[in-house]
Amino acid sequence: MNAATRVKLSFMMFLEFFIWGAWFVTLGTYLLTNLKTSATEVGVAFLTQSIGAIVAPFIIGLIADRFFSAQKILGVLHLVGAVVLYLASKAPDFSSFYPYVLLYMIVYMPTLALVNSISFRQMTNPSKEFPPIRVLGTLGWIVAGFTIGWLGWEKNGTLDLTFKTAAAASLILGLFSFTLPATPPIKREGKTTVSDILGLDAIKLLKNKSYLVFFLASVAICIPLAFYYNFTNPFLNEVGMQGAAGKQAFGQVSELVFMALMPFFFVRLGVKKMLAFGMLAWVLRYIFFAYGDIGNNYWMLIAGIVMHGICYDFFFVTGQIYTDNLAGERFKSAAQGFITLATYGVGMLIGFLISGPIVDSYKTGDNTHNWMQVWLIPAGIAGVVLVLFLLLFRDKNHMETDPSLDLSEQKDMRLDV
Structure with a gap:
């Protein structure tokens, strides 16, 4: 894997987890303080992660693995995600916010597998080459958390900015994904079953x-x-x-x-x-x-x-x-x-x-x-x-x-x- 590819994959991984960490960590606080929800509604909002995790294998198994290049699907999902996150930041109450977070988790959770798939397909020795790239994802999450804390968005009651920040990062990653190395679907014999x-x-x-x-x-x-x-x-x-x-x-x-x-x-x-x-x-x-x-x-x-x-x-x-x-x-x-x-x-x-x-x-x-x-x-x-x-x-x-x-x-x- 050449240096240019390594840099691209590292930047991809950094943004992938920066986006998630930028809004997910403070979601409960945002709902309780900004939207005045109950704790039960907080649990319902976080439940969308599990729904996304259940739906994700179908998106990857039925679409990414068989019909379209992984980097293109990654780009489309993050572009859609950018719009959804921005709309979520404007929602005035939980009933209007929930459909956005549900839709976002359905389009985001598959990207976790896609970034891994794109990375592995460019590597000759994944066990050696993948960890230094994956660690950039954890760094992205860390930077997101430190940024929110440094800017004081929790204290100032401006956590809607976390969604807008994540939306901007998702837009960047969505566009950047189309420059990633080609990762075409793998040709397989027979039908893919559930x-x-x-x-x-x-x-x-x-x-x-x-x-x-x-x-x-x-x-x-x-x-x-x-x-x-x-x-x-x-x-x-x-x-x-x-x-x-x-x-x-x-x-x-x-x-x-x-x-x-x-x-x-x-x-x-x-x-x-x-x-x-x-x-x-x-x-x-x-x-x-x-x-x-x-x-x-x-x-x-x-x-x-x-x-x-x-x-x-x-x-x-x-x-x-x-x-x-x-x-x-x-x-x-x-x-x-x-x-x-x-x-x-x-x-x-x-x-x-x-x-x-x-x-x-x-x-x-x-x-x-x-x-x-x-x-x-x-x-x-x-x-x-x-x-x-x-x-x-x-x-x-x-x-x-x-x-x-x-x-x-x-x-x-x-x-x-």
């Missing part, structure tokens, strides 16, 4: 009892995860944290750090302990949020944010690697699609549905809540999932690999479970 699109062939993995336990734990842990996505920013703003969106970006910085450290932990801990530490981190994060404040316990709020690296990398990235190794060559892609559909589709859908009513039930006044009681609920859910996982999951042995190997090399080694 089973192919959704990765349902990977359901065979559930015959493995340990993988079944992991699969159910993945779905269940996404229920408390929805509380974090929905209400962390409103919570931090309500308790008085200055520049909350900027502080939350430290979670993505933590993600980068722990991603780099994962090979070290993989070799020494093995699959079961890695997954367990990831779930334990969710329990501790919510406990920190429950008892943290902007006084003497301010460190708890920061610790809860910074633990994102352990929460995400140790559970979700480890789970993706575990799935990849167990699936074998034939079902690798199907297995990743299946676990993504189950977690971001089903698991988080359940979480989005229940988190809003729970937060509403602990409302104590105008835009105030008993956050201690709220956060102890997802902490309890994550704790139950952790205990059941420890009791039922069987990890026969560790990954006996050379600690000098990088993550991509260890990923290719089989996990005997």
Whole structure:
């Protein structure tokens, strides 16, 4: 891959996640303060992510993979997205705002797969070439958060500017996409079935009892995860944290750090302990949020944010690697699609549905809540999932690999479970 292509793919990845981070992190705060919604309506708005995740495989499997070049579809989706985001910023109430956010998530979620597809098709050694490009996406999310915090849009009540900023970035990426390297559809024999699109062939993995336990734990842990996505920013703003969106970006910085450290932990801990530490981190994060404040316990709020690296990398990235190794060559892609559909589709859908009513039930006044009681609920859910996982999951042995190997090399080694 030449330098020009590498720069283009890196810029694409930066904008892809800058767009998402520019409005998604502060969505709950915007709805509660600007549009005066209930917490239940916040959950309904975030639910659109799960709807988009469920619809995305159909767009990719039925359109991108068979009829049109990926970079052209990416461009069209982001151009449409730019218009929708701008219109969303002008919506005066939730009833007029919701159709826009629903439509936007339906057109945005497929782009997450498209940017990966475009990148991989230009690479001769994806395991080596992709990580330096993908890390620009995390950087884009970080820059978006720091920008919102620095400009004080939360404090000033001008969060409608987040949608306009994301719309401008989406317009740029939409136009830029047509300059990306050509990524034509792959010619395939036979018809594409619904089973192919959704990765349902990977359901065979559930015959493995340990993988079944992991699969159910993945779905269940996404229920408390929805509380974090929905209400962390409103919570931090309500308790008085200055520049909350900027502080939350430290979670993505933590993600980068722990991603780099994962090979070290993989070799020494093995699959079961890695997954367990990831779930334990969710329990501790919510406990920190429950008892943290902007006084003497301010460190708890920061610790809860910074633990994102352990929460995400140790559970979700480890789970993706575990799935990849167990699936074998034939079902690798199907297995990743299946676990993504189950977690971001089903698991988080359940979480989005229940988190809003729970937060509403602990409302104590105008835009105030008993956050201690709220956060102890997802902490309890994550704790139950952790205990059941420890009791039922069987990890026969560790990954006996050379600690000098990088993550991509260890990923290719089989996990005997």
